[in-house]
Amino acid sequence: MDLVSWSWMFLALYIGAMVAFGFVGRNKVRNADDFATARGGYGPVFLAFAFAATTASGATFVGFPGIAYDAGFAAVWSVFLYPAGVYLGVLICLRMVSRGGEVFGSRSIPEYLGARYQSDWVRILVSVFSLLLFFYLAGQLVSGIVMFEIMLGVSPGVALAVTAAVLMVYVALGGAHADILTDGVQGFIMVLIAVLVVVLFVNGFGVEGGFGGMVDNLEKQDAHLVSWLNPNDVRYHSWWSVVAILLSHIPLGMLPHIGNKLWALKEPRQRRRFIGLAFTFGLTLGMLGLGGLLARAVLGDDLMQPGASSNMALAALFVDLFPAWLAALLGIGILAAVMSTADGLVVSSSQIIANDLYRCTIVPKLAKQPAEHVVDRQVLVISRVSTIAVMIICTAMAWALMDTNVAMIVWIGTGGMMAAFAGPLILGAIWRGVTKAGAFAGLLSGVTVFSVTHGGFIDPAWFEPGTLHDVAVWLAREAPNPWSCAAMGEIFSVALTWGVSKLTAPLPHDHVDEMFGVERA
Numbered sequence: 001m002d003l004v005s006w007s008w009m010f011l012a013l014y015i016g017a018m019v020a021f022g023f024v025g026r027n028k029v030r031n032a033d034d035f036a037t038a039r040g041g042y043g044p045v046f047l048a049f050a051f052a053a054t055t056a057s058g059a060t061f062v063g064f065p066g067i068a069y070d071a072g073f074a075a076v077w078s079v080f081l082y083p084a085g086v087y088l089g090v091l092i093c094l095r096m097v098s099r100g101g102e103v104f105g106s107r108s109i110p111e112y113l114g115a116r117y118q119s120d121w122v123r124i125l126v127s128v129f130s131l132l133l134f135f136y137l138a139g140q141l142v143s144g145i146v147m148f149e150i151m152l153g154v155s156p157g158v159a160l161a162v163t164a165a166v167l168m169v170y171v172a173l174g175g176a177h178a179d180i181l182t183d184g185v186q187g188f189i190m191v192l193i194a195v196l197v198v199v200l201f202v203n204g205f206g207v208e209g210g211f212g213g214m215v216d217n218l219e220k221q222d223a224h225l226v227s228w229l230n231p232n233d234v235r236y237h238s239w240w241s242v243v244a245i246l247l248s249h250i251p252l253g254m255l256p257h258i259g260n261k262l263w264a265l266k267e268p269r270q271r272r273r274f275i276g277l278a279f280t281f282g283l284t285l286g287m288l289g290l291g292g293l294l295a296r297a298v299l300g301d302d303l304m305q306p307g308a309s310s311n312m313a314l315a316a317l318f319v320d321l322f323p324a325w326l327a328a329l330l331g332i333g334i335l336a337a338v339m340s341t342a343d344g345l346v347v348s349s350s351q352i353i354a355n356d357l358y359r360c361t362i363v364p365k366l367a368k369q370p371a372e373h374v375v376d377r378q379v380l381v382i383s384r385v386s387t388i389a390v391m392i393i394c395t396a397m398a399w400a401l402m403d404t405n406v407a408m409i410v411w412i413g414t415g416g417m418m419a420a421f422a423g424p425l426i427l428g429a430i431w432r433g434v435t436k437a438g439a440f441a442g443l444l445s446g447v448t449v450f451s452v453t454h455g456g457f458i459d460p461a462w463f464e465p466g467t468l469h470d471v472a473v474w475l476a477r478e479a480p481n482p483w484s485c486a487a488m489g490e491i492f493s494v495a496l497t498w499g500v501s502k503l504t505a506p507l508p509h510d511h512v513d514e515m516f517g518v519e520r521a
Helices: 003-028 032-037 044-104 109-116 120-130 133-152 156-202 210-221 239-249 256-264 268-299 310-321 324-365 372-400 406-430 436-454 467-478 482-503 509-516
Strands: none
Touching (some): 044 239, 044 509, 109 324, 109 406, 120 324, 268 310, 310 324, 324 372, 406 482, 467 482
């Protein structure tokens, strides 16, 4: 059989398994809280696979290898600093966010922040910002299109429809349980593929001369491909760009579609083991970017030609190096990466509508308060309906953004959110003194700075030659780099959260003690 035939066979098995997990998840859903969080339902090993898979996303399998294909060895900084930043943020927030779920029954990160700062408006603002995750979900769907086109030979429209339909079915059925069940299995598959890619890279598989031959090949194509920094690529052109990779990823592990998995851990005492395993798996998955370097050596500049895309680097490498059946099987593994993040995004996005806006905002303002079991049933129905609505919207967005690098689409959605969250979520997890006003200042300043810098709204022509002009020129050069812009936004978010909190009324001591788990005499 050829590649397409093998791919269709493996795809049918994969879809069948995912839908089956959806039905298993449905049987575990007893109420709206189960749909939203799967609270206390999973052990540290399985949940670590699920967490790492959701964090990795299609950008890790499609976008990062594409970036490495374009930028060369400078992209290795991302391989290590991206997971280091993510799990540093999780380590900072894990205890606090987990406790918030236990004490206040939080079902989402927006609800947790609303409880942390005793503010409906903080929750609503974070909920609105969280809608930017639609871009993240669109990026995952674009990754699915790339895989279907290469492996199955189908048109982009058919590829998008199949990806969206499978997601919609199993998430609408099982919610967070279906999300975690599928992600745990998919995470295991993804780690195996990542280990294979590392072995291929270290041995320079497919290149005459092995690893040394691969390096020589890249240097002959472009000397900048084998340097620590690449002046031709704005993502790695300076040491600030490298530092920005670490800083920008610190809040990533606490985005709504990832952070909500912390509440699914069975026992609080398992946190240390969970975070150790999740970091190990996450670091392994980060090394998938190395496949882009090998692809550049094996394929040359083929993917830089008209009609091709560096997004195809890892898939094209598999097709070139392996028999059809193995390439097809590995391709399904890449599709698993797409689905593992996309399903978490769908669940968290549906909870913005069902939980954060309806249950927490609209229901308390109703003239006649419905019974709790009635509200719970309504929230469950709204969760499932909004899952379908979210998929339709994001499918349309994916169609419009089809020719954009996947990692860059993802950062349109996550950059502003991570910049906004740095102050109230990250600083708020380690400093008792963050106030309600400080949280607002951090949220608004972070997303504003990211939007202004990444949007390139500061024109150097506005300024006379001098310091301000030099700063404007630097900002204009950094504008295409979302990691740099997010890091700047995070710095402003933390600084303003701290500064405003110092000048405004603190939260009640009893509430802060309860949040931080301080026992009062």
